[in-house]
Amino acid sequence: MLLPALAVIGGLILLVWSAERFVEGAAATSARLGLSPLLIGMLVIGFGTSAPELTVSALAAGQGNPGLALGNAFGSNIANIGLILGLVAVISPLAVHSSVIRRELPVLGVATVASALMIVGGVINRWEGVLLLLALLVFMVVSIVQSRRGSAVPADALEADTETELAAHPMTLRKGLVLTAVGLALLVVSSRVLVWGAVAIAQGFGVSDLIIGLTVVAVGTSLPELASSLSALRRREHDLVLGNVVGSNLFNTLGVVGLAAVIAPIDAGVEVLQRDWVIMAAMTVLMAIFALGWRGRPGRINRVEGAVLVAMFIAYTGYMISLVAQGGG
Template sequence: MLLSILAIIFGFVLLVWSADKFVESASATAFHAGMPPLLIGMVIVGFGTSAPEMVVSAMAAMEGSPALALGNALGSNVVNISLVLGLAAMIAPLSVQSKIVKKELPLLLIISIVLGAMLWNSTLSQVEAWLLLGGFFCFVFWSIYRGMKGDARDLEPEAIDEIKSNTMSTKTAIIWLVVSLLILMGSSRLLVWGSVDIAHALGVSDLIIGLTVVALGTSLPELAATIIAAKKGEHDIALGNIIGSNMFNILAVIGIAGVIKPVENIGGEIFWRDWMTMLVVTIVLFAAAIGFKGKNGRITRWEGAILLLFYIGYNTYLISSVIQA
């Protein structure tokens, strides 16, 4: 048991570090190769925020634990909105621009509802997983098209400045790209092994471990980035990171895991408890972003507290269900 706990701790630390190094080296490599900084900010940096979830879920599926992969994605989305944005809004109320309300959030809601339709029968077939993965590629190509047309998200100027200031040479960037990717894969495997081992030792399902411990750990990059952005007053970065990451989690993380190994007969709670919680917090975020009673697009500290209470209540229920089992 002690060895498994150490594996989780070291796995998390290496996962967060290698994911950050992977994004930095991938951005530098693409920049030296002549890829426009705008598209690097939209595609590579956006991909990087969900890299931990993607690799962990892929490893879990290959290890024969697709339920852990699904729990990781759903749990990460709940963590991102309820815990991460909740804490960020309590630190500093978040202003929401109209285009996020008109374009980004409705798309996230639609993707979430599509996932719910797929999980209605407590399974996720390979065909459904391929559909999600196809949606992911469509989303990436759409982002590239928007970038080429000049319809860039507000978070990109900061990303571009960071990429241009990167002094990493081409050779160094390629070396770190390979090394960080290997560490990312190794730390993910270590994390999955430790999590599954503890789950089996305690008699807890892989799904519960994925929804709680693994989901929180793989969301650490979003937590750090969003809180820092909120403190700096860069509200679009805080919101954009979370919305983009949640889209990636549904389309790519679940899609990749489902293609590797379909999820079958995991119980109705995946729909009624976990997917429903994810949908509710997404709707709460959408309602707060729209504004009411003359309040225009602002997530207040009170609304942040409500989101945080959702996280506490949901995880309390998950833990209590394990204790009572």
């Protein structure tokens, strides 16, 4: 059991480091190629921080562990909202100004509901995986078209935050390409090590790979979002913090689950819908309510609301750890 544990720890460390390099390189490369800061904030940074979930889930599904892939996606969404967004809001309340994020939140809500409809049947099959990937593609194309037509608000807060972030990591096109390639290669290597260790631990404790995916792997693959969010918080880029979480969760729900299902159909027991999806959906709804505001209240996530999200994450994680200790799930 020692070797698998070391593999998970070492894999996570390398995964976090390589993910940060990949996002930095991809963002800088996109800027050098003329992509607008708004699109970089929406797609490259927001979705790029989900690269660990994508590589881990794809490898897990390809190796016959699709439960680990589903657990990784849903567990990462829960960690992104509860651990990352909640913790950041406790440290410093987040004001939400971006109209782009306000448009993305309903899309995330629809994607969350769609994932539940697919789970109801007990299996997310390949055709459903294709539908999820197509939905993601449509969203990306529409976002690009809207940005090029100037339909997005020119002075959107997310765009301003992204420009600040890019200015903090200036690099040439060549360096950006090299960093992107190196980061991607190490993502694959670290994901292989992590998946092997996680599966071995699951087998050793007699629990399902779904449980391990929802706990250890999910939190580990969410660490890049935590690092980028804390970095953005130091620069008071509040909209980039929320943009990272919303973009990452949208990509996890559509892209990560979709790709894993295309590689291998995912068995989803009733506990996934009644336990994991319910907590993910509840936290998504709360995040949207806090961020969008209501009855004239401006969109912001204050310390109390952040603490509520953190408490939900701690309670859920504590329950999942108890399942591991009992050898259940």
